Amino acid sequence: MSGFATHRQRVHDTGLSARARHASLRTCVVMFAPYGFRATYHHLCRSAGVPARLESDPGALVRAVEELQTARVLWLEDEAAYMARRRGEKASGRRNTRADGSWRDAGRGSGGSLVQCPDPGFHPTDPLPVVVERVLGSVLVPGEAPACRACVGDNGVVRWFNGREVYELCRVCGVALDSRDAEPDPVVLQAGHERWARIWGRTL
Numbered sequence: 001m002s003g004f005a006t007h008r009q010r011v012h013d014t015g016l017s018a019r020a021r022h023a024s025l026r027t028c029v030v031m032f033a034p035y036g037f038r039a040t041y042h043h044l045c046r047s048a049g050v051p052a053r054l055e056s057d058p059g060a061l062v063r064a065v066e067e068l069q070t071a072r073v074l075w076l077e078d079e080a081a082y083m084a085r086r087r088g089e090k091a092s093g094r095r096n097t098r099a100d101g102s103w104r105d106a107g108r109g110s111g112g113s114l115v116q117c118p119d120p121g122f123h124p125t126d127p128l129p130v131v132v133e134r135v136l137g138s139v140l141v142p143g144e145a146p147a148c149r150a151c152v153g154d155n156g157v158v159r160w161f162n163g164r165e166v167y168e169l170c171r172v173c174g175v176a177l178d179s180r181d182a183e184p185d186p187v188v189l190q191a192g193h194e195r196w197a198r199i200w201g202r203t204l
Contacts, residue, residue: 007031021058041199
């Protein structure tokens with residue numbers, strides 16, 4: 001599979017069709033999705049104004065991938081600093097990591113996920129680099145009530161059911177603070193599938 005840089009370059013390639021460039025944007029989001037794939041995709045489409053008819057504004061795809069790239073650079077810098085610190089700790093005999101209140105305490109998500117926004121239409125509205133920098137710099141005291149790293153505070157929660165799980169989301173920006181399994185609901189699952197199809201087609 002080609003890397004992020006290759007697919008980012010393809011998004012910029014005006015010699016490719018708008019559909020092919022959109023496919024490369026999708027791959028970039030697969031590789032780096034700070035809110036999870038669906039919510040990150042929705043954010044970028046809304047932020048960059050990616051239209052349902054891609055040919056009407058192909059420059060929107062470039063705006064989207066560059067917002068993602070700017071946020072990704074911040075994440076890569078944080079990763080490099082973390083790895084350097086861990087090498088130093090291992091050299092001094094400290095093999096195990098310790099909770100330090102950072103986003104890593106919750107475990108690493110796939111595709112560069114820093115926080116999870118399970119409802120694809122409910123996520124932070126600030127530019128992606130602003131939120132990523134905020135999450136990377138957040139420090140939450142272990143044992144305290146869950147707080148939102150994207151907002152860096154406790155703004156209360158709302159419950160959201162996706163048909164399989166019940167989530168407690170930050171009331172302001174939709175970041176998941178807790179979740180539990182629930183009895184599957186086929187009606188809710190189908191509604192979610194139809195809603196995602198509209199988001200994917202950029203009509204919602």
